[in-house]
Amino acid sequence: MSKSTQKRNGITLIEVMFAMGVMLIGLLGIASVIPVAANYARQTLENDIGTVYASHAVALINSSKFLEPKDLVFVNDETTGLSSDYLRNRPRREPGNFPAAGFQVGTTPSFCIDPWFLNHALSYRDTSGSVNGFHAGVFPYYDSDYSPAVSPNATAMPTGDPNQFPRLWRVFPEIITGSPNLSRRIGGAIQSVFQNDDSLSMEFPDDPTLYPQQLAYTSQVGAASNIAVRRLSEGHYSWIATVTPSTSVIAPGAMKLSVVIIRDRVFVPHPSNPITSSSPLNYAVSADAESNPTNERLALVTGAIGFVGGLGGSVTIEASSDMNDSIKAGHWVMLSQRNFSAGQPAVHVWYEVNNVSETSPSTTFTGGWKRTVSLVGPDWPQADMTSLPTQMTIVENAIAVKEIEITL
Structure with a gap:
């Protein structure tokens, strides 16, 4: 006798629960990759923006006088008491005409094209007693004998070899020099050149349920008052350029132009002592470590692996705990070292950060931090980094950084 069978008209509760579990696991998996995907999407967009804007900046530099040594000047901070002329300077008429304050080694100096930074009155140098490690007239804005082993706002800096750490003088076209009032009037024009204003100006409410709002100019005429007539724009991306002796082209005047694109650039913090006519280059910050700037930071390379074969390498960096330890993958850093050959120019090379380790206690500095950073870029032009x-x-x-070979 055959066994009777009954047709099922539904599914069991166990099957429903199993299906729901599979679905939830899938949804959680998708949700978990959304932040990662969003970060990669943002980096891709930034790389595209950086590449386009860097190409625009290179074209602007080539069509202007930014690469004419006779038309570039720098902040001359060798004397004090020159009234209120914040942009005190003397012309740089030929390569090697920078003052021998240890920021350059050799007769072919490196420099940084950065008029927007120099147009800020709250820039330049500390008092004549060198009470801290800052010198904003150079890039990065630290004295050449400053070591990352101590806080840059320390009231007593260690004395050492003034040529120990090479810097790049910040330069600007001679046309913007003069009185503070003239400099401030020209400041807007400088900003329009060095900052990209293609982004819309937006306000994002703290309440996530509210929509962002665009800022706009409004009409103030008659019945049309308070009607938006034109959207406001703002710049998130700006640029600077470093010009350093070429390490790949052997020819008189061969230099490497590196255009650096920076997002939401922050300048130096406000000094604790105001700039006055008697001390126009004063830049003494408070003793609070939180006052240390973060836009340009220094770390000492204590170990390096690789940098042979064009694939980059890894470095171990260490610094004082008073120096912010934030480093992000996809961003760019510059390595600088004195030349092994006496009288030859210092070496400055830009690298892209590929990966960064977690922060650990420094083994070189008491109370400092240490990180291993994987870098992508050219071979190191000298025998080693240590x-x-x-x-x-x-x-x-x-x-982003775009580099081309040029001749001055």
Whole structure:
């Protein structure tokens, strides 16, 4: 006798629960990759913006006088008491005409094209007693004998070899020099050149249920008052350029132009002592470590692996705990070292950050921090990075660098 069978008209509760579990696991998996995907999407967009804007900046530099040494000047901070002329300077008429304050080694100096930074009155140098490690007339804005082993706002800096750490003088076209009032009037024009104003100006409410709002100019005429007539724009991306002796082209005047794109650039913090006519280059910050700037930071390279074969390498960096330890993958840093050959120019090379380790206690500095950073870029042009001190300049939100070979 055959066994009767009954047709099922539904599914069991166990099957429903199992299906719900599979669905939830799938949804959680998708949700978990959304932040990662969003971060990669943002980096991709920034890389695209950086590449386009860097190409625009290179074209602007080539069509202007930014690469004419006879038309570039720098802040001359060798004397004090020159009334209220914040942009005191003397012309740089030929390569090597920078003052021998240890910021350059050799007769072919490196420099940084950065008029927007120099147009800020709250820039330049500390008092003549060198009470801290800052010198905003150079890039990065630290004295050449400053070591990341101590806080840059320390009231008593260690004395050492003034040529120990090479810097780049910040330069600007001679046309913007003069009185503070003239400098401030020209400031808007400088900003329009060095900042991209293609972004819309937005306000984002703290309440996530509310929509962002665009800012706009409004009409103030008759019945049309308070009607939006034109959207406001703002710039999130700006640029600077470093010009350093070429390490790949052997020819008189061969230099490497590196255009650096920076997102939401922050300048120096306000000094604790105001700039006055008797001390126009004063830049003494408070003793609070939180006052240390983050836009340009320094770390000492204490170990390096690789940098042979064009694939980059890894470095171990250490710094004082008073120096912010934030480094982001996808951003760019600059390594600087004195030349092994006496009288030859210092070495400055830009690298892209590929990966960063977690922070650990420093083994070199008491109370400092240490990180291992994987870098992508060219081979290091010298024998090693540790026989002579090598410093890493960390520029906050440096999202792209475009380099070309030029001749001055």
